[in-house]
Amino acid sequence: MIQIEGISRSFGERLVLNDVSFTVDRGRMTGFVGGNGAGKTTTMRILLGVLAAHAGRVTLDGHELTRADRARFGYMPEERGLYPKMRVQEQLVYLAKLHGVSAEAAKASASSLLERLGLSERANDTLESLSLGNQQRAQIAAALVHDPIALVLDEPFSGLDPMAVDVVVGVLRDYAAKGVPVLFSSHQLDIVERLCDDITVIGGGKILASGSREGLREAHAGREFEIELSGDSADAGWVREQPGVTVTHLDGGYARFEAESDAAAQAVLQVAVSGSRSTPGAATDAAGAVSTATSTTVRRFAPVVPTLAQIFKEVVQ
Numbered sequence: 001m002i003q004i005e006g007i008s009r010s011f012g013e014r015l016v017l018n019d020v021s022f023t024v025d026r027g028r029m030t031g032f033v034g035g036n037g038a039g040k041t042t043t044m045r046i047l048l049g050v051l052a053a054h055a056g057r058v059t060l061d062g063h064e065l066t067r068a069d070r071a072r073f074g075y076m077p078e079e080r081g082l083y084p085k086m087r088v089q090e091q092l093v094y095l096a097k098l099h100g101v102s103a104e105a106a107k108a109s110a111s112s113l114l115e116r117l118g119l120s121e122r123a124n125d126t127l128e129s130l131s132l133g134n135q136q137r138a139q140i141a142a143a144l145v146h147d148p149i150a151l152v153l154d155e156p157f158s159g160l161d162p163m164a165v166d167v168v169v170g171v172l173r174d175y176a177a178k179g180v181p182v183l184f185s186s187h188q189l190d191i192v193e194r195l196c197d198d199i200t201v202i203g204g205g206k207i208l209a210s211g212s213r214e215g216l217r218e219a220h221a222g223r224e225f226e227i228e229l230s231g232d233s234a235d236a237g238w239v240r241e242q243p244g245v246t247v248t249h250l251d252g253g254y255a256r257f258e259a260e261s262d263a264a265a266q267a268v269l270q271v272a273v274s275g276s277r278s279t280p281g282a283a284t285d286a287a288g289a290v291s292t293a294t295s296t297t298v299r300r301f302a303p304v305v306p307t308l309a310q311i312f313k314e315v316v317q
């Protein structure tokens with residue numbers, strides 16, 4: 001596990017990181033999100049030792065990070081660092097060898113990554129001759145080619161089309177599945193939401209929220225619920241009459257409502273179900289939903305959980 005503990009950093013008089021702490025667990029993908037100038041790149045640079053912290057420390061599995069540890073990290077910096085005039089495969093092999101990988105292993109690793117990232121056909125082209133999206137794939141390959149013990153990627157998805165995003169997501173997931181801690185920053189909240197196990201939100205140099213994706217969504221869930229009835233003539237209009245409930249959206253058998261309490265919300269479910277039960281011939285289907293003789297079914301009842309974009313807006317305000 002990588003632990004960032006109480007990191008602070010100023011540029012001149014300006015404090016740009018203020019007591020930043022969060023963890024990047026092994027085997028999990030951690031998304032690092034924040035607005036422009038929030039402090040993501042500065043944090044990543046400190047993590048990699050490219051920049052010094054003025055306070056705090058970074059540890060790996062409990063010991064302070066050494067130069068040797070950092071040399072085995074995979075880093076994709078904000079300012080992309082490959083040589084424009086060098087051929088892609090040659091460049092990857094060269095970088096792997098710089099990290100101490102044998103020539104043979106470097107060639108094998110470069111070929112396999114180029115294949116995986118859909119760049120095999122461009123292996124002998126110079127970087128500058130590739131499209132921006134393909135240059136980005138090559139940058140990702142460069143961060144991975146020495147089989148890193150941890151991955152720190154600054155905006156790895158910028159400039160990638162949706163197909164390429166899926167390819168890169170698959171590759172990164174494989175690294176996480178091997179037990180590698182993976183930290184990446186992104187402004188594309190939909191990708192972060194889809195990809196991440198854990199999320200850290202930074203704003204104005206301070207950590208505003210940090211935790212598992214599900215934990216954050218639950219913690220920021222309001223008192224809004226939704227119920228969906230299906231059937232011949234499903235009508236959720238009766239929810240409006242329930243005590244302690246305000247319907248915010250109604251469409252046939254679908255109602256979204258705010259409940260004063262969990263009990264008020266549960267009462268809606270009970271009415272939906274017991275209404276069904278009081279109907280002769282009620283039956284439970286294979287999915288456990290209760291059907292009536294007129295075949296009205298409670299298809300769904302759940303709290304409305306916010307998207308990452310909604311949580312982000314809430315914590316950044």
Ligand SMILES: Nc1ncnc2c1ncn2[C@@H]1O[C@H](COP(=O)(O)OP(=O)(O)OP(=O)(O)O)[C@@H](O)[C@H]1O
Nearest residue numbers: 011012016034035036037038039040041042043078
């Ligand atoms: N070398 C530097 N000298 C002075 N100020 C700096 C330097 N590097 C970063 N900063 C300032 O530190 C703050 C945080 O910048 P940083 O690049 O870490 O943000 P970020 O979250 O990565 O932003 P973005 O999403 O726009 O890339 C910004 O206000 C930036 O101007």
